[in-house]
Amino acid sequence: MKSSASSRVHRIFQRVGVTALAVTVLAGVAAPGIAYGAEPKDGRDRPELEAAIQDFVDAGFAGIQLRVHDQQGEWVGSAGVRKLGEPAKPPTNGRFWVGSVTKTFTATVVLQLVAEGKIGLDASVAGYLPQLGLDRRITPRMLLQHTSGLFNYTGDFDADGTFVPGIPAAGKDWVDNRFATYQPEQLVRLALSKPPRFAPGTDWRYANTNYTVAQLLIEKVTGRSYSAEMQRRILRPLGLRGTVVPGNRSQLPGPHAHGYYRYQDAGEWKTVDVARQNLSLLAGAGDMISTTEDLHTFFSALNGGKLLPAALLAEMRKPHPKSGDFHYGLGVFVQDLGPNCGGTVFHHNGSPPGGYGALMYSSPDGSRTLTASVTTGDAAIDVVTDFPKALKKLLEDVLCDGQAGPADKMR
Numbered sequence: 001m002k003s004s005a006s007s008r009v010h011r012i013f014q015r016v017g018v019t020a021l022a023v024t025v026l027a028g029v030a031a032p033g034i035a036y037g038a039e040p041k042d043g044r045d046r047p048e049l050e051a052a053i054q055d056f057v058d059a060g061f062a063g064i065q066l067r068v069h070d071q072q073g074e075w076v077g078s079a080g081v082r083k084l085g086e087p088a089k090p091p092t093n094g095r096f097w098v099g100s101v102t103k104t105f106t107a108t109v110v111l112q113l114v115a116e117g118k119i120g121l122d123a124s125v126a127g128y129l130p131q132l133g134l135d136r137r138i139t140p141r142m143l144l145q146h147t148s149g150l151f152n153y154t155g156d157f158d159a160d161g162t163f164v165p166g167i168p169a170a171g172k173d174w175v176d177n178r179f180a181t182y183q184p185e186q187l188v189r190l191a192l193s194k195p196p197r198f199a200p201g202t203d204w205r206y207a208n209t210n211y212t213v214a215q216l217l218i219e220k221v222t223g224r225s226y227s228a229e230m231q232r233r234i235l236r237p238l239g240l241r242g243t244v245v246p247g248n249r250s251q252l253p254g255p256h257a258h259g260y261y262r263y264q265d266a267g268e269w270k271t272v273d274v275a276r277q278n279l280s281l282l283a284g285a286g287d288m289i290s291t292t293e294d295l296h297t298f299f300s301a302l303n304g305g306k307l308l309p310a311a312l313l314a315e316m317r318k319p320h321p322k323s324g325d326f327h328y329g330l331g332v333f334v335q336d337l338g339p340n341c342g343g344t345v346f347h348h349n350g351s352p353p354g355g356y357g358a359l360m361y362s363s364p365d366g367s368r369t370l371t372a373s374v375t376t377g378d379a380a381i382d383v384v385t386d387f388p389k390a391l392k393k394l395l396e397d398v399l400c401d402g403q404a405g406p407a408d409k410m411r
Helices: 004-016 021-025 047-059 099-115 140-145 171-176 184-192 208-222 226-238 292-303 310-316 321-326 386-399
Strands: 036-038 063-070 073-080 260-265 268-273 333-336 344-347 356-362 369-375
Touching (some): 047 386, 099 140, 099 208, 099 226, 099 292, 099 310, 171 260, 184 208
Antiparallel strands (some): 260 268, 344 356, 356 369
């Protein structure tokens, strides 16, 4: 995003509380022929869930795959199409780019290292990474909760709303450079070349830079690569065989739905298949590949207390007051659905620059989860109304047993 219009969009996001997934939707999505199907593991149909995922396709998404674990058992289904122009629906075991869901994985590894005494949650990050020249007041806690004040290397905003460009992550500039390879330290140094947004710890602003610094921190204190440490601590112990830290690889392995990106080029709208993209652009912050099953397993284990000590899980779930309506903790959003809708849920949704979006929700004990992937296509969508409306209905059907509640406060 590089124009004043992008600044207005940013303010819209702040005002209506749409998740980062909406960044993808802004460029427009497809309205293909509709097809849906489900694989209820307990043998029972869930017509309310079939209707809820069809709502996403009706709103203009190319496709969606959904996995629900609740008191009725496990339900898996998909709607829309796997690829534009073809009738097959998205595979329910498909891989997809998860975008900022990666942040919850990264935060979990950092907090495991805190539990082991290898990182001090409120120590100076500069003490671990002296070569970067970071402000010594920045702590690991500030990185995970987005209160460091570091410039967002994919572009950020000045106090007056003026957009300050970074590495292109939208529009034709991103499309033309979507296979470029970036090194984590390169990304961080670009961010450090810009003035900080605010003094460390004094405000809140979501920035990918925080989690790329967290990746460098993990590698420094463990002496292993981020990918190896993720495998050792989370992927292998939980059996997450469909989850990948791709580095600079651009191919989705195994079955997958195609995502598309709609953009303007010299005043003309164009659509490009972005199933292949290099997400080294979002190292540690949004580069992972996964499946709905793996996201369920991970988030259920995390919220069920299997990955972190209780005290650190509580810290993770504590929203920073400056995050306002976003209610952001340490790598998770906290959302109150109200007493008639199960109370508090935890989530982190995400999208890479284009084509894909991921949803990941859980009850506090991990017993009830919703994980999904949506793909965008080649038609416009009203991101301010259609996407939140479809998401609200889905959450009500899964987390509120179909009852209307304050789930409209989407983040």
